[in-house]
Amino acid sequence: MSKTDKFLEGFKATVPLSLGIASFAIAYGLLARKASLSIFTLTLMSLLVFAGTAQFLTISMLMTGTPFIIILFTTFIVNSRYFLMGASLGSYSRKWGTRWQILLSFLLCDESYALTIAYFAKNDPNRYYQLGVSLGLYIEWAIFSVIGGFMGSFLGDPQTWGLDFALPATFIVLLVPMITTWKHVLVCLTTAVFAVIGLLFLPTKWYIPFAAVLGTVVGGVLEFWKRK
């Protein structure tokens, strides 16, 4: 398959995700307007940051007048999952050279990670596929952020439309197909317990790195035991 074919294959793979991304991006645009960001600023943020959860968090913290240093720190915590995602995709991308790594790292997001890692597990790991996925999501994220921003003035509160649930629903449909073995079920359940414990006993968003790392360790240990 040619580079263009692979790119288009990746690009098309984002289509089923588009409703989730679009509603998520629109919700972001709406909220950003509510936090009195201009259309320009909220679009710039989508183009430069390109990390939905981090953008939502930043918006909500801006609304409550959180000091910048705390916003930065919380963003770092929430983004710490990209360390792990980068590590997992790094085993492929290290063959492709630094320029590709910079480009693909900048365009990395939860959804592009999920699509790419699922595809690479079953097919030839092709960088043009990942580029197609990433650019598709990036363009869509930017366009619908702007649309959401413009809609902000008409719709008012996104909660009235249930759009606030678009994010959890999107993550659920990304997670479920990954649960292919009983080991994944166990990782899911233990991670859920860790997350709740972390939520109850750790300050702010520390439960995110806490539960994600412990859950991954559980998976690693299960994998190790099975081999023995």
Added chain:
Amino acid sequence: MGIAALTFFTKFAFAVILKKVKISENWNKRLAYIPTAVFTTIIVPSLLAPNEVLELSVRNEYLIAGIAAFLVAYKTKNLAGTVIIGISTVLLLRILLGF
């Protein structure tokens, strides 16, 4: 700007660090648990504690819609369908039952 730089750093750092290290097949298998763990970490608190406080109650519309979304996702693996059912469930619960 700071947030953009930081996000890029976290996305990029490990991809580069690991460039120097050869990852074995066994480690790749272990890294495959990362997405499962990360997504669970994001989903579970968003359903159980939508307002940062644990709400294990039938009055928590996120929990109910989350269960519905899980069932639809499991049966269909369809994103659009899952999101629509999830959002509709939340809306219905809010409008009809005043959650």
